[in-house]
Amino acid sequence: MDSFIVAENLGHVYRGGTVALDDVNLNIGTGLFGLLGSNGAGKSTFMRIICTLLVPTQGRVTVGGLDVVTDRREVRKLFGYLPQEFGAWRLQRVEEVLDTLALLSGLEDTSTRKQRIASVLAAVGLEKVADRKVKQLSGGMLRRLGVAQALVHEPRVLIMDEPTVGLDPEERLRFRQLMTDLSRDRVILLSTHIVADLGSGCSDLALIDHGQLQFRGAPSELVALARNKVCEVTVTEIAEADVSTRMEVVARTVRNGTVTLRGVIKDGVVPGARIVEDITLEEAYLAFMTGRGRRVEVLEIADN
Ligand SMILES: Nc1ncnc2c1ncn2[C@@H]1O[C@H](COP(=O)(O)OP(=O)(O)O)[C@@H](O)[C@H]1O
Ligand SMILES: [Mg+2]
Numbered sequence: 001m002d003s004f005i006v007a008e009n010l011g012h013v014y015r016g017g018t019v020a021l022d023d024v025n026l027n028i029g030t031g032l033f034g035l036l037g038s039n040g041a042g043k044s045t046f047m048r049i050i051c052t053l054l055v056p057t058q059g060r061v062t063v064g065g066l067d068v069v070t071d072r073r074e075v076r077k078l079f080g081y082l083p084q085e086f087g088a089w090r091l092q093r094v095e096e097v098l099d100t101l102a103l104l105s106g107l108e109d110t111s112t113r114k115q116r117i118a119s120v121l122a123a124v125g126l127e128k129v130a131d132r133k134v135k136q137l138s139g140g141m142l143r144r145l146g147v148a149q150a151l152v153h154e155p156r157v158l159i160m161d162e163p164t165v166g167l168d169p170e171e172r173l174r175f176r177q178l179m180t181d182l183s184r185d186r187v188i189l190l191s192t193h194i195v196a197d198l199g200s201g202c203s204d205l206a207l208i209d210h211g212q213l214q215f216r217g218a219p220s221e222l223v224a225l226a227r228n229k230v231c232e233v234t235v236t237e238i239a240e241a242d243v244s245t246r247m248e249v250v251a252r253t254v255r256n257g258t259v260t261l262r263g264v265i266k267d268g269v270v271p272g273a274r275i276v277e278d279i280t281l282e283e284a285y286l287a288f289m290t291g292r293g294r295r296v297e298v299l300e301i302a303d304n
Pocket of ligand 2: 043044045161162
């Protein structure tokens, strides 16, 4: 595997003493890399250091062999950023925004810019709204415009900190597909606390908790670790309260007065439980964290 981003003994302590990162060693290569962790785990701190926006208090990071602290200017050229806001551009047309940002990033030749813009608009599926004003775009379209502008100077690395926050389920799906497509020939580092947002295009992931790296590997390896830890159990409504203290429930289905719970087994036994084979990545993450005595917010419990 190529290692384009290399973090060695990386640590960060904020003024005031919060340890946000603690001795993290991590290699990241081409493809879609997911950085998973609950709120406060240290994801944004890690990304800000890689983006050269924050100087680490310990250890070092190189990107393409360049040091993020001492070669900051060169490192920045390798990146595409995903901005959170297009507020200042509300009255401009999509195409104009991209043209201006491309010019600012140093693409001075007009015809090159035209070609590039057409190609990034097609890549993110916004070619039909090129003439629309920014204020007329939906939340999902705005996020894709963000990706388009990040791509316009053809960066080697795309860094996205929680890009799916605020998107509806359909937009999430579309965004996931876009990330998978774009990750074929570049490094995409995407952080999220929503496991399902990584999708099947994710080739590798790291799990951080309280600033420490807990797991690094393929999604299938995390799933393999959860074998025999995910179960389904059918109970009456009366027995439900007892059973649900023995597991972290991820799904609850009611049919003809009986309740089926699916989830991760906490320590001990769940009476009457069947072990589930088709473990999702989300369940695997939950099983991993539960095994370490950590609580994780379950995104949604389907009740149908
Ligand atoms: N500017 C800051 N000053 C002090 N503490 C901070 C600052 N930014 C983040 N932290 C703390 O560092 C820890 C990690 O935060 P962060 O990297 O933002 O986590 P995540 O992005 O995973 O939610 C948290 O405890 C957070 O409160
Ligand atoms: Mg964050």
